[in-house]
Amino acid sequence: MTRKDIEEIVKEFLIEDLEIDEENIRPEAHLKEEVGIDSLDFVDIVVIVEKKFGFKIKPEEMAGVTTLSQFCDYIESKVGDK
Numbered sequence: 738m739t740r741k742d743i744e745e746i747v748k749e750f751l752i753e754d755l756e757i758d759e760e761n762i763r764p765e766a767h768l769k770e771e772v773g774i775d776s777l778d779f780v781d782i783v784v785i786v787e788k789k790f791g792f793k794i795k796p797e798e799m800a801g802v803t804t805l806s807q808f809c810d811y812i813e814s815k816v817g818d819k
Contacts, residue, residue, distance in 0.1 A: 738816050740809065740813055743790075743809050743812050743813055743816065744764075744809050746789055746790075747805070747808065747809055747812070748762050750782075750785050750789065751772070754781060754785055755774070755778050755781060755782075757772055757773060757774075761773065762805065763805065764804070764805055764806035764809075765804055765805070765806060766804060766805045767803055767804055768802070768803060768804065768805060768808060769803075772805060782794070786812065790812055790815065790816055791816075792815045792816070794811075798811065799811065
């Protein structure tokens, strides 16, 4: 799976499942402040990522993830481990 594939899947589920406005989805966008992801959304994201990418998010690994680009980096590092 390429980085572009990951970004497209993330963008799709943010728009479709979490109803995030597409204009807020930019690589440098901060997940909480700009994208608008809150703790309840994060629970949904954990389930979606497990379903779409096949791994479980570990909260301690997400501690330094603040932007959409970093979130995609995290997914890419996990998908690449397979």
